[in-house]
Amino acid sequence: MTLRDFLDRIRTSGRLTVIKEKVNAEYEAPMIAKNTSGPVLFENINGYRAIMNVLGSRDELGAMLNVNRSDIIQSLSGIQPDGEIRVVDSSPTKEVCVEEVDLYSLPIMTHFEKDGGPYITAGIVVSEYEGVTNASIHRLMVVGKNKLAGRLVPPRHTYLLQKEAENNGDPLPVSIVLGPHPAIAFASTTRVGEGKEFNYAAALMGNPVELFECDNGIKTPHSEIVMEGYIYPEERTDEGPFVDITGTYDLVRQEPVITVTKIWHRKDPIYHGILPAGPEHLLMMGVPYEPRIYEAVGEVTKVRNVILTEGGCCYLHAIVQIEKQTEGDAKNAIMAAFAAHTSLKHVIVVDEDIDIFDSDDIEFAMATRVKADSDVMIIPGVRGSSLDPRGASDGTTTKMGIDATKVLAEKEKFERATMPKNIN
């Protein structure tokens, strides 16, 4: 299955918005995407087609995975990254080869007023060094006709591979994949073991993932557009500012430079852009951590569900639902959640009768089941997210866990009143 098959399915079900008019890559297309709920296909940005909001809701993600939106996390946590990968000789991606690279001619968008420049936001960076491979999405700022600055966050696998290559004085070959099947894009946001992203995608799809070899040796999935190139050791440039998941401007940092040596694409390719801080971005940042938290909490008590809430940027706030077995379970669940997602800042643990998709219900749990001096855990000096504007400059922050579960010994005090089903 390809991105085109996926879009055909969305188009047939009436969920695709198509913009036929010519649209500008600078601000205009992102603004239209921001104001459109659901996938939007632009037919002409710099003469190219572009798609945004592909996996912009839990319903869309659930449809891709063939599960109900509220069962996504339980279902993902049961999937092993052991699907089949096949290396093949040819690829539809190689229909067109561009040797004279000019990134400014592509529909790469500038999203917000103070952004440092146009950014590739859905580019999967595939890399390999000394037999170890990786695929993950990194924001990539255009800094020249054939140059990109990549925000390689420590300790993500691309960061580690680049560091190792650089320490040995070697360039790191990479390919940048735009518009594969959405399951491959989703798999590239997950935190599966090193080199396992495509196996995970194959397991998600229930089909093998085919890879073809780029001229720099990187084995790459079929997609709409593939750029290939190298990260040369010691080459750094300013990256940012950039609006990331919090909707605030992330800092300018010195980051590695990717030199693009060649671009392959399908005829009439479809460029994929993710709107920063938009629903697709939040979902792809957050959902991969939910099964990790779910599994970690499952080691300490009976876990029912986990969500990283939209209000918490799908990254900084978790709601963990448990079936409390013994007093103190919720505090263990808090510690497990923080260990599973080190960027997490606040966790609220609730009982099984609280609807974790309803913020009023969560607030009700806090209102009726929390006594701050005994139910709030404050943990200072912990590694937090570099995206948290309130974090300290050394990368640490103060975390808070709230136990909003019932006191087991006093359960009847917390009973939610119901009315009789049958009255005469």
Ligand SMILES: C/C(=C\C(=O)O)CCOP(=O)(O)O
């Ligand atoms: C850009 C970020 C993550 C990524 O590439 O996965 C967000 C910053 O990461 P933190 O680890 O939360 O600082």
Ligand SMILES: [Mn+2]
């Ligand atoms: Mn990885």
